[in-house]
Amino acid sequence: MISFEEIIIIDKSLRIPVFMQITNSIIHNIRSGLLKSGLKLPGSRELASTLKIHRKTLQTAYDELMAQGWVEIIPRKGTFIVRDLPEIKPAKIPFSQQLKRYPDGTAFSIDEKRIPLYPSSNSTAPGSLILDDGLPDIRLAPTEYLLKEYKSLSNLSAFRKYYGYGGPRGTAYLLETLSVFLSETRGLLISEKNILITRGAQMGFYLAARLLLKPGDNVIVGEPGYFAANITFRNEGAHINRVPVDEFGIDVDIIESLCKKKEIKLLYVIPHHNYPTTVTLIPERRLRLLELAARYKFAIIEDDYDYDFQYNCSPVLPMASLDQHGNTIYIGTLTKTLVPAIRMGFVVAPENYINAISNLRRALDWQGDSMMEVAIAQIYKNGTIERHIKKAVKLYRERRDYFCTQLKEKIDKHITFKIPDGGMAVWTKFNDIDLKMVAEKALKKGLMMNDGSLFNNGNKNYNSARLGFASLNLDEQNKAIEIIKESIQ
Numbered sequence: 001m002i003s004f005e006e007i008i009i010i011d012k013s014l015r016i017p018v019f020m021q022i023t024n025s026i027i028h029n030i031r032s033g034l035l036k037s038g039l040k041l042p043g044s045r046e047l048a049s050t051l052k053i054h055r056k057t058l059q060t061a062y063d064e065l066m067a068q069g070w071v072e073i074i075p076r077k078g079t080f081i082v083r084d085l086p087e088i089k090p091a092k093i094p095f096s097q098q099l100k101r102y103p104d105g106t107a108f109s110i111d112e113k114r115i116p117l118y119p120s121s122n123s124t125a126p127g128s129l130i131l132d133d134g135l136p137d138i139r140l141a142p143t144e145y146l147l148k149e150y151k152s153l154s155n156l157s158a159f160r161k162y163y164g165y166g167g168p169r170g171t172a173y174l175l176e177t178l179s180v181f182l183s184e185t186r187g188l189l190i191s192e193k194n195i196l197i198t199r200g201a202q203m204g205f206y207l208a209a210r211l212l213l214k215p216g217d218n219v220i221v222g223e224p225g226y227f228a229a230n231i232t233f234r235n236e237g238a239h240i241n242r243v244p245v246d247e248f249g250i251d252v253d254i255i256e257s258l259c260k261k262k263e264i265k266l267l268y269v270i271p272h273h274n275y276p277t278t279v280t281l282i283p284e285r286r287l288r289l290l291e292l293a294a295r296y297k298f299a300i301i302e303d304d305y306d307y308d309f310q311y312n313c314s315p316v317l318p319m320a321s322l323d324q325h326g327n328t329i330y331i332g333t334l335t336k337t338l339v340p341a342i343r344m345g346f347v348v349a350p351e352n353y354i355n356a357i358s359n360l361r362r363a364l365d366w367q368g369d370s371m372m373e374v375a376i377a378q379i380y381k382n383g384t385i386e387r388h389i390k391k392a393v394k395l396y397r398e399r400r401d402y403f404c405t406q407l408k409e410k411i412d413k414h415i416t417f418k419i420p421d422g423g424m425a426v427w428t429k430f431n432d433i434d435l436k437m438v439a440e441k442a443l444k445k446g447l448m449m450n451d452g453s454l455f456n457n458g459n460k461n462y463n464s465a466r467l468g469f470a471s472l473n474l475d476e477q478n479k480a481i482e483i484i485k486e487s488i489q
């Protein structure tokens with residue numbers, strides 16, 4: 001006689017619903033052979049009373065077992081374990097042909113030159129403090145609201161239409177919401193036809209590079225600049241022309257002289273808080289860039305990844321909001337506004353460009369995550385995103401001020417930096433000491449920080465790091481700076 005009380009294990013402290021725990025227990029016991037095909041299960045009233053649970057819960061478990069094909073109801077007789085169990089058994093392969101070991105590599109060749117060399121993400125030692133290169137504090141992100149929207153939407157039958165395939169540009173609801181939001185907040189006179197939702201800014205760079213560049217084409221980027229975008233352009237075979245970035249942004253005189261010498265296909269600029277140096281491109285230079293782009297007919301990628309995080313004054317309106325000629329491809333992302341793991345960004349451009357990259361995107365990624373896009377649209381619509389930005393800007397401003405004060409107080413004579421007017425990091429030059437060595441020592445003391453090698457280019461060693469202040473609270477900042485101080489000494 002089988003004791004169901006013993007074989008069905010229920011733990012009410014678990015987050016798995018009780019009916020699912022019962023379902024899983026019964027399936028487990030069928031698989032293990034204890035509950036055999038054809039066996040009659042106790043009636044729901046009887047078993048519910050044995051297990052001391054509500055009869056409805058037990059009935060739900062039986063319904064689930066039936067839906068999965070493990071049990072059947074025979075009218076007027078009861079619930080039975082089916083004779084043909086729903087297990088799909090793989091066809092047996094003769095032992096002699098079975099793999100003893102998975103291959104270490106492919107038998108076909110892979111052209112190493114076609115593999116873009118992005119730096120690998122650093123693995124973190126458990127328990128170590130991370131001084132990142134300018135990331136948001138994930139503890140603040142309104143993910144709870146986002147997930148609440150996601151969950152509540154999933155209960156609506158109208159939401160089910162997003163379960164299927166959709167278009168490559170993104171769900172109409174987010175496109176419409178974002179076009180209104182960007183018109184109101186960034187002066188972009190656009191409709192939903194001018195937007196494509198991406199998985200982060202990086203996808204926007206890739207699509208532009210794939211569509212516009214061929215080997216040998218000239219691309220202009222800032223120096224020092226954003227490695228991830230540069231690698232993407234180089235991977236299409238483009239020739240990268242590096243133009244210095246000074247305290248007012250990228251040097252437009254040098255860009256003009258390059259335009260006079262060769263055909264420029266693409267200019268990549270970071271208008272707010274240039275990566276890595278954190279400077280903002282001044283309005284005069286923005287206007288001149290637009291004039292040059294119109295005159296020499298090159299495309300501008302305006303990577304406004306950090307638009308929302310401005311501490312001393314309002315952000316400068318995007319070049320895309322002033323461009324009458326249609327040279328600007330405006331790229332934004334939610335990486336800083338929410339969290340990097342929610343892969344969502346957008347490209348704003350004239351309609352023909354959006355149509356072209358929509359088709360191109362399909363080759364890589366048939367469509368975005370429609371269900372998450374609708375939930376994101378909801379948190380734009382109900383004001384959650386704007387409230388979060390306001391709150392985060394206030395807090396990050398305080399963290400920036402505290403961090404810079406501590407840098408000055410504790411290690412001032414070893415470093416040079418300017419207080420950034422926005423963004424999430426301080427571009428810090430180490431004067432008299434090797435940054436790589438400092439980062440190595442800091443790691444041994446439990447602090448992970450960038451060693452600046454990402455920003456170096458060829459023979460140029462800036463001996464500088466981006467020290468991210470936004471993701472650390474004041475206590476964590478103190479600890480991090482203390483470790484840097486000890487590592488310098």
Ligand SMILES: Cc1ncc(COP(=O)(O)O)c(C=O)c1O
Pocket residue numbers: 199200201202203226270275303305332333334335340344345
């Ligand atoms: C200059 C720059 N652009 C864009 C991004 C964001 O990229 P993504 O949206 O792909 O996460 C970052 C992230 O740090 C960045 O530094």
